Amino acid sequence: MTEKTISVNFLGIQRRVTGEDAINIEMPDKMRVIDVIELVKNRYPGLDLDKGAVITTVNQEKASADRVLKAGDIISFLPYISGG
Amino acid sequence: IVVRSGLSKADGNNAVDKQKVRQAGSKLRDVITEVDSKQLHLAAWGTTILAEYMNRYHLLPIKNYRYGQDEKAPKIFAGVFLEKYLSKGIPDGCYYGCNLACAKSAENVELTWGPYAGRRVNVDGPEYETIGAVTSMGIFDPHFILEYNWYCDEYGIDTISTGVTISFFMECFERGYITTEDTGCDLSFGNAETAGKLLHDIVNARGFGKIIGQGVARGKQWVAEKHSSRSGVSEEALLAELEKFGMELKGLEFSMYITKESLAQQGGYGFALKGPQHDETWLIFIDQVNKELPTLEDKADALKWFPLIRSWFNATGLCKLPWIDVRNPLAADTDEPSKNLPTLDYYVDYFNGTTGSSHTLEDILTDSERLYILQKLINLRQGKGTRDSDRIPLRAMVPVYQDEYDSRAEYYEELLEEQLGADGVPAAPEERHKLLVENRIEAYEKLCDIVYEKKGFTKDGIPKRETVGRLSLLDEQAAKLLGEYNL
Numbered sequence: 001m002t003e004k005t006i007s008v009n010f011l012g013i014q015r016r017v018t019g020e021d022a023i024n025i026e027m028p029d030k031m032r033v034i035d036v037i038e039l040v041k042n043r044y045p046g047l048d049l050d051k052g053a054v055i056t057t058v059n060q061e062k063a064s065a066d067r068v069l070k071a072g073d074i075i076s077f078l079p080y081i082s083g084g
Numbered sequence: 085i086v087v088r089s090g091l092s093k094a095d096g097n098n099a100v101d102k103q104k105v106r107q108a109g110s111k112l113r114d115v116i117t118e119v120d121s122k123q124l125h126l127a128a129w130g131t132t133i134l135a136e137y138m139n140r141y142h143l144l145p146i147k148n149y150r151y152g153q154d155e156k157a158p159k160i161f162a163g164v165f166l167e168k169y170l171s172k173g174i175p176d177g178c179y180y181g182c183n184l185a186c187a188k189s190a191e192n193v194e195l196t197w198g199p200y201a202g203r204r205v206n207v208d209g210p211e212y213e214t215i216g217a218v219t220s221m222g223i224f225d226p227h228f229i230l231e232y233n234w235y236c237d238e239y240g241i242d243t244i245s246t247g248v249t250i251s252f253f254m255e256c257f258e259r260g261y262i263t264t265e266d267t268g269c270d271l272s273f274g275n276a277e278t279a280g281k282l283l284h285d286i287v288n289a290r291g292f293g294k295i296i297g298q299g300v301a302r303g304k305q306w307v308a309e310k311h312s313s314r315s316g317v318s319e320e321a322l323l324a325e326l327e328k329f330g331m332e333l334k335g336l337e338f339s340m341y342i343t344k345e346s347l348a349q350q351g352g353y354g355f356a357l358k359g360p361q362h363d364e365t366w367l368i369f370i371d372q373v374n375k376e377l378p379t380l381e382d383k384a385d386a387l388k389w390f391p392l393i394r395s396w397f398n399a400t401g402l403c404k405l406p407w408i409d410v411r412n413p414l415a416a417d418t419d420e421p422s423k424n425l426p427t428l429d430y431y432v433d434y435f436n437g438t439t440g441s442s443h444t445l446e447d448i449l450t451d452s453e454r455l456y457i458l459q460k461l462i463n464l465r466q467g468k469g470t471r472d473s474d475r476i477p478l479r480a481m482v483p484v485y486q487d488e489y490d491s492r493a494e495y496y497e498e499l500l501e502e503q504l505g506a507d508g509v510p511a512a513p514e515e516r517h518k519l520l521v522e523n524r525i526e527a528y529e530k531l532c533d534i535v536y537e538k539k540g541f542t543k544d545g546i547p548k549r550e551t552v553g554r555l556s557l558l559d560e561q562a563a564k565l566l567g568e569y570n571l
Contacts, residue, residue, distance in 0.1 A: 009140075011136055011137060011140065012124065012125060012129075012133050012136060012137070012162065013121070013122070013124075013125045013128075015163075048122040051416055052411065052413045052415070052416040053119070053122050053123060053411075053413075054123070055373070055374055057373060060140070060141055060142075060373065061373060061375065062373055062374045062375050076140065078137070078369070078373065079122075079123035079124050079411075080123060080369075080409070080411035080422075081124065081134070081137055081369045081409065082366065082369060082370060082408045082409060082411075082422055082424070083366055083404060083405050083407075083408035083409035
């Protein structure tokens with residue numbers, strides 16, 4: 001990653017849909033989580049990132065859509081895992 | 085009550101209202117069909133898919149639950165099993181008619197060690213728990229996982245207890261409590277050859293396998309006695325040390341999740357009636373990642389509700405994965421999405437259609453609570469029913485030793501600063517570790533207090549007389565038992 005990038009890590013079925021393990025995104029000023037979600041959805045229309053399907057985490061914790069990101073943040077889209 | 089039945093078949097339980105049962109099943113199938121392939125994809129990958137998520141969120145129980153993540157972990161992710169081992173294009177599922185059908189198997193796997201080396205076998209699995217158990221031994225070899233799975237099945241021993249027990253002794257070996265003189269082998273973490281050999285020695289009560297086969301609870305005592313006789317350190321002091329990382333409670337070894345960062349799941353393991361397995365409660369993600377249980381009250385409410393409904397699934401012989409690991413899109417519009425109530429409605433309908441009753445979800449929870457308290461009373465009678473029996477090992481709460489703390493020092497420092505302010509955090513890493521340990525022990529005790537209150541127990545974790553009476557369980561035997569605790 002460069003100084004002004006964030007990373008989106010793909011997990012499980014997402015890697016098969018995107019063909020990637022992770023992508024780096026050059027950040028504009030005040031990039032929010034929702035901006036990343038939209039960007040990823042546009043780039044990979046086959047990915048279901050709707051609120052009911054996944055939780056968006058930033059650095060391994062659930063993040064709100066309007067959270068402003070900082071350089072080096074790692075975003076993941078976590079399916080609901082509740083069972084064990 | 086004993087029920088005798090003929091061969092299992094789809095309508096073998098003679099449902100009162102078959103139409104209602106079919107409708108409930110149809111609704112569940114529609115949700116699974118729509119959603120599973122976009123979420124965990126359990127139908128394709130089985131629970132092997134969980135390994136990747138657990139590694140990502142520091143939950144894999146690596147090296148006896150010391151570390152949650154490892155750079156070697158991708159070797160045992162689902163894709164490896166799917167591409168190289170799992171059978172495809174055949175019907176699977178552990179139960180005829182299951183809509184999720186997430187039980188996978190690997191055919192024609194060549195055994196490379198043990199008494200059947202050279203034979204090609206079909207492996208029923210692996211499930212995530214078996215993968216986790218092998219990582220607990222520090223091993224990241226998918227073929228070993230399959231062989232370990234097969235042999236454990238063949239011998240009728242549990243993959244979890246076996247792996248966790250071997251891991252415990254691996255740590256004892258590493259720390260010098262036992263030596264090659266005791267073990268007859270190099271019992272280092274990651275030594276797959278030794279782990280494989282010990283599996284057979286356990287079953288044949290041979291060599292050091294005879295010691296390992298006793299499990300962690302008795303194993304701790306054995307190690308304490310052995311090392312005390314050599315070192316002169318008291319057995320009591322040694323046992324206190326071994327109990328910090330001996331991952332068992334109520335005599336059962338822990339199942340395969342690190343709970344250090346989830347107070348709710350620490351309770352989930354601690355309060356579980358049969359011992360620290362996640363059958364009753366699995367709150368790790370909604371607590372640690374989703375942050376849906378921010379207060380002690382929230383955690384305690386979850387620790388009351390989830391065990392009741394999850395135990396109900398067991399009592400009725402139903403698998404809970406189609407409910408709990410496939411999130412119904414309708415759940416997003418409810419107040420508590422993690423309970424996945426829209427899908428639970430299908431199960432209530434299924435139950436009522438089968439039995440001819442008109443239970444509500446609340447009725448079902450009350451039935452389950454009655455069963456729960458009965459089991460709790462049995463635990464009490466058998467000496468495993470008080471607060472002492474709910475106290476989890478230190479490693480289930482916090483990094484035990486400095487190297488474990490240091491492996492995530494930055495994370496813990498941020499956490500301490502968040503909780504105490506920058507001025508409240510000591511400068512020295514050792515002091516920070518010590519503070520973290522104290523805080524975590526205190527937090528767990530507070531959790532016990534509030535959970536017991538929610539469940540209608542005393543501060544010592546014993547069901548109060550009125551709780552037992554409310555559930556129509558206060559017979560002469562129960563009254564006498566409670567009387568022994570002055571209740």
